[in-house]
Amino acid sequence: MLKVSNLTLTSNRNTILDHINCSFKPGEITALLGPSGSGKTSLMRCIARLEPTDPGSITLNNQPLQALKPAEIGMVFQQFHLFPHLTVLENLCYSPEKLEVMTELTCNPKAMEMLRRFGLEDKATMKPSLLSGGQKQRVAIARALMMEPKILLFDEPTSALDPEMVEDVARLIADLRAPDRILIMATHELKICRMIADHVLFLEQGKVLEDLSKDEFFSAPQSERAKSFIQRMTS
């Protein structure tokens, strides 16, 4: 269980996250939902250890996040951030080889297997600039999975892609569900939430307004703000 306790994040005297308390279960997909500037990406960046988590704390199975190995938390960025000077295969293998988790001999077959899983085996020797947005995202997911992360984060997984691809992305993320893996996605897209999320955290101005199962969130949101958000996004 990933537990966020009393997390506060400020930047230039602006409160980005305001005493956040929430938890995330393994085997579930949690959607961080909310309008722009609500703090969903910031919360995810704190979990990713890209932002300070003090004051407050984030623990995984009662262990502080700092106790985790570097790549045990994976993140698929909104803009993917593939390494442009490396081929697709090198993107997947660079980190495992540098960290000596795998050698070239063991990494390449695993990476090719991963690329096959995502239908990208013919792109292995290509540079990322030659791929479409959807392909780049799949490479980014494959790259994160190479390190077998316990927590996998998706920042706005649909926003850099064609709207028609929302369902494909949803299926892709849903397929990553595993009993010991925590999946979290920050999004303002209701469609993908309805399709695959198990749990929804609705954020507004750095506070968690709703912490409900998906069905409860969509059928009976408690706050007026969440009600109006759902209404506006579905109309």
Add this chain to the structure above:
Amino acid sequence: MHLNFEAIISSIPLIIGGVEVTLKFTILSLLCGLPLGIGLALAKLNRIKIIRFIANAYTSVFRGTPLLVQLGLIYYATPQLTGYTISTFEAGILTFALNSAAYTSEIIRAGIQSVDKGQWEAAQMLGLSRRQTIFGIIMPQAIRNTLPALVNEMIDLLKESSLVSTIGEADLLRQAQKVASEKYLYFEPLIVAAACYYIIVMLIAFLAKRLEKRLSDA
């Protein structure tokens, strides 16, 4: 206008012989200056203030004083201050490398800063150390982004290497001057030297363009 190239034909090989010295100074200075420039660029981006200050002060001094003055200082002051008799070759390479490093460091610093912040974060999320990120992820992109500016620096270095003629190295310019004083003809040998410089510069520019294209196609 009367030009007498015939009188210097026999001396042209002597002038062209200076190309080797010029190229030797350029290439060796670049090879020494580039790693130093990379080190300085990293120092300028260091979190520790004093390291940033030293690197910036270095650049400021080498950019703020003429290269000829630096060459003179290193060539004449080294024996006086240290007792070591520095050769013209060592003084030339040292001066050009130190000077070039100051300019290169600014180019590379800008190149590193031009790499998307997301690349640092992606590397961090994959567990790479700062060192692995800099040398494996950021620097290749920074060098690629700054290749045209680095080639300009190399061309500048090639032309500035003519200053070694002032301390007696037999480079392209020095050889042309020698022929000029032997034949009492000044324009013609200098034209030959200028043509040699121009051809080398064009060749470097051509190769750099091809390299740039290859990198952007890759």
